[in-house]
Amino acid sequence: MSRIVVRRLEKRYGDAVVLERVSLAIEPGEFCAVVGASGCGKSTFLRILLSQEQPTSGTVTFDGRPLPPEPMPERGIVFQRYSAFPHLSALHNLLVVAELRDAPRTGRLFGAARRRALDEADAMLARVGLSHARALYPDALSGGMQQRLAIAQALLGRPRLLLLDEPFGALDPGIRAEMHGLLNEIWEEHRMTVVMVTHDIREAFTLGTRLLVFDKVRHDPQFPAAYGATITYDIRLDPNRARRLAPPAEVVRAIRRTLPGGTQVRPRDAHEQGEVA
Amino acid sequence: MRLINLRPSREGRLILGTMPFLAVACAYLWASAERLAANPDDRLLPSPAQMGSAFLELAFVPELRSGTYLLLADTLESLARLFSGVGLATLAALLLGVAIGFVPRVQAALGPFVRVISVVPPLALLPILFIAFGLGEASKIILIAIGVAPVMIRDVAQRVADIPEELIVKAQTLGASTWTMVLRVVLPIVLPRLFICVRLALGPAWLFLIAAEAIASTEGLGYRLFLVRRYLSMDVILPYVAWITLLAVVTDAGIAALSRRLSPWTRPARGRP
Numbered sequence: 001m002s003r004i005v006v007r008r009l010e011k012r013y014g015d016a017v018v019l020e021r022v023s024l025a026i027e028p029g030e031f032c033a034v035v036g037a038s039g040c041g042k043s044t045f046l047r048i049l050l051s052q053e054q055p056t057s058g059t060v061t062f063d064g065r066p067l068p069p070e071p072m073p074e075r076g077i078v079f080q081r082y083s084a085f086p087h088l089s090a091l092h093n094l095l096v097v098a099e100l101r102d103a104p105r106t107g108r109l110f111g112a113a114r115r116r117a118l119d120e121a122d123a124m125l126a127r128v129g130l131s132h133a134r135a136l137y138p139d140a141l142s143g144g145m146q147q148r149l150a151i152a153q154a155l156l157g158r159p160r161l162l163l164l165d166e167p168f169g170a171l172d173p174g175i176r177a178e179m180h181g182l183l184n185e186i187w188e189e190h191r192m193t194v195v196m197v198t199h200d201i202r203e204a205f206t207l208g209t210r211l212l213v214f215d216k217v218r219h220d221p222q223f224p225a226a227y228g229a230t231i232t233y234d235i236r237l238d239p240n241r242a243r244r245l246a247p248p249a250e251v252v253r254a255i256r257r258t259l260p261g262g263t264q265v266r267p268r269d270a271h272e273q274g275e276v277a
Numbered sequence: 278m279r280l281i282n283l284r285p286s287r288e289g290r291l292i293l294g295t296m297p298f299l300a301v302a303c304a305y306l307w308a309s310a311e312r313l314a315a316n317p318d319d320r321l322l323p324s325p326a327q328m329g330s331a332f333l334e335l336a337f338v339p340e341l342r343s344g345t346y347l348l349l350a351d352t353l354e355s356l357a358r359l360f361s362g363v364g365l366a367t368l369a370a371l372l373l374g375v376a377i378g379f380v381p382r383v384q385a386a387l388g389p390f391v392r393v394i395s396v397v398p399p400l401a402l403l404p405i406l407f408i409a410f411g412l413g414e415a416s417k418i419i420l421i422a423i424g425v426a427p428v429m430i431r432d433v434a435q436r437v438a439d440i441p442e443e444l445i446v447k448a449q450t451l452g453a454s455t456w457t458m459v460l461r462v463v464l465p466i467v468l469p470r471l472f473i474c475v476r477l478a479l480g481p482a483w484l485f486l487i488a489a490e491a492i493a494s495t496e497g498l499g500y501r502l503f504l505v506r507r508y509l510s511m512d513v514i515l516p517y518v519a520w521i522t523l524l525a526v527v528t529d530a531g532i533a534a535l536s537r538r539l540s541p542w543t544r545p546a547r548g549r550p
Contacts (some may be wrong), residue, residue: 052446071449081444087465087542094459098455107457137542157451 003028004049004161004193009058016225018044020149022058024212024231030196031187033208035201040214040229042197046165049078049195062161080166083150084138090149091134094121097156111268120156128152128182144175148182153189155186166277168203180206211235302425332516335501347501352524355486355498358414362421363482364406367475369422370429371464374471375497378437379463380455388434395427400488407493417489424485425478429471436470469543472536476529483525 009022018041036042047053051071060067062074066080071077084093098117099109109117125131128148138146147167154162167183168176184207187194198204204211213233220226260263283294309322323331336348377385377391377479402423406416440463449457490499498521505513 012400050446050450052442071446073452074449077447077450078444081440083447085444085447085462085466087540089542097451100448100457100461101339104454104457107453107460113520141544142416153447159450 003063005059005061007050007059007061008125008135009045009055009060010228011041011048011053012056012228015223017228019214019230020228021230024234026193026195026210028193029191029239031207031209031254032196032212033167033204033210034195034197034205034212034214035199035256036214036229038199040216042229043165046195046197046215048164049161050075050163062152074153074159075156075161075163077163077165078147078150078154078167080169082148083165083167086138089135089137090130090145091118091121091125091151093138094156097121097153101157107156124152124156143171144179145152147171151186155190160192162192162194164194164198166197166199169199176200176203183207205237209237209239211237246273284443298367313466320509321511323515327512331510331512334522335513338496340492348520350496351498351501352520354496355490356524358488358497359421359479359482360415361414361418362486363425363475363478365422366424366426366429366478366482369426370433370474371471374430374433375437375463375467378434378467379459384434391430391434392429396429399424399485403489403492404469412493417486417494422481425482429474429478432474433467433471436467440466465540469536469540472532472539476532479525479532483521484546487521492542 001088004026006022006024006026009019010017022045034042034045044053048055049067051067051069054069061103074129084090088096095109095114095117097106098113098120102113102117104110108114122131122134125134128151130145130148130152133141138149141149150167164183168179171179180203187207196204196207211233212231213235214229216227216229217230217232218227285456305322306325309324312319312322313324332348336346339345340347373387377383377387399420403416403420406419406423409420410416427478444462444466446457448462453461484498487499490497491503494500498517502514502517
């Protein structure tokens with residue numbers, strides 16, 4: 001269980017500032033949902049936590065140590081697209097986790113080690129409800145099944161921090177609710193720290209124990225890229241979702257302004273969603 | 278209905294596809310018959326019977342001096358050169374292409390070099406190869422390899438670079454090293470493309486093979502073609518060209534089948550469950 005501390009993080013590409021003055025501490029076992037308008041830097045923030053990108057200035061520490069400059073197994077990731085290896089069947093997508101971890105020379109396991117890893121992979125497939133699809137390639141799986149597979153794959157790596165980059169953004173609403181249930185169960189079981197980027201505020205309220213809203217607070221009409229986004233709202237949600245109260249109306253209105261058009265959010269919705277979950 | 282919406286059926290496709298072949302065959306037979314009627318000793322457009330007997334003689338009658346079957350000897354000799362050259366180029370494409378596409382430092386070091394090499398006309402290098410390696414097998418094989426390798430290397434490198442970054446990052450979060458990523462992610466994903474590269478490279482490879490054999494050789498399909506040209510032996514040349522075409526088509530189909538076998542995930546999915 002891992003504590004993440006971000007101090008005065010800034011990220012710029014040339015002259016364009018994407019993130020500025022981002023500071024926060026994420027406690028072990030928290031489920032942080034990150035929302036914000038497109039291009040507000042929420043995905044950049046996630047990529048920095050993953051070490052896929054480096055901050056321009058500021059520090060991020062993970063259990064007291066600075067983040068290593070490249071992705072490492074203690075931080076798992078589920079992407080929205082290309083989430084599983086296309087050349088491996090569902091079962092082998094999970095087997096490869098043990099093989100990449102335990103076989104640094106050949107990238108393959110043999111004999112008893114392979115059988116153990118296969119058993120573990122089979123158990124995980126069953127856990128996410130994909131046993132019937134074990135021999136299929138990702139291309140033959142539906143979007144929801146692919147994301148189940150990706151979550152299973154990330155879990156097998158036993159990360160201390162699980163990062164989710166709009167993992168359900170491409171799914172139908174029904175499937176999405178199913179995936180919320182699964183993710184919630186898994187988080188209850190493992191209680192790892194989770195940071196999830198989403199553009200769906202209902203999803204954020206349903207799953208998160210903490211809601212982070214990214215938005216720009218300073219604007220330069222002559223040069224919109226002059227200022228970056230920072231955390232404008234940091235809301236702790238009741239860990240017991242059934243008792244979770246709707247956030248204050250003015251907060252929802254403010255969040256709504258930052259979100260892409262068409263997202264219908266009313267305080268009541270968030271409450272209803274909380275009860276469903 | 279608009280022309281672009283008129284789609285031929287299976288049978289229609291077959292009939293339409295056969296028509297150009299038939300048209301060329303008919304035109305040839307007519308012209309050949311006309312010329313042979315005017316002059317029975319004409320050598321330019323031999324009849325099918327003349328071509329057949331010339332071809333069968335090369336295929337099944339051992340040559341008087343050496344006792345070898347010329348067609349078989351020529352074919353084996355040429356294919357050995359072709360596959361050695363293309364094999365070397367494939368190996369280079371695999372090693373260098375993956376290294377250039379995957380490792381930024383190798384890309385910085387070798388990328389510009391390979392780009393420059395790939396625009397050198399290979400046939401212009403042939404005299405250098407003959408001087409450096411003599412007139413033997415080495416220079417012919419190297420000509421084929423140099424002729425096709427740069428394009429293959431660049432193509433494989435590009436495909437490796439095109440692998441979605443998500444997959445590479447994901448592999449790293451699962452604890453993969455550069456080496457295990459090459460083995461378990463990069464190679465399997467570019468393998469189908471490598472096979473396509475080999476198939477595309479075979480065309481130019483035949484060109485370089487026949488050019489090299491025409492210039493300096495004592496055996497081989499290209500050698501035979503240019504040898505009998507001196508006697509205007511169209512009755513040998515035309516069947517040989519057809520034979521080379523057949524070899525090329527069979528090789529291509531074989532590699533395509535091998536690729537489907539080795540990369541089953543590229544086969545179209547049979548519906549979603």
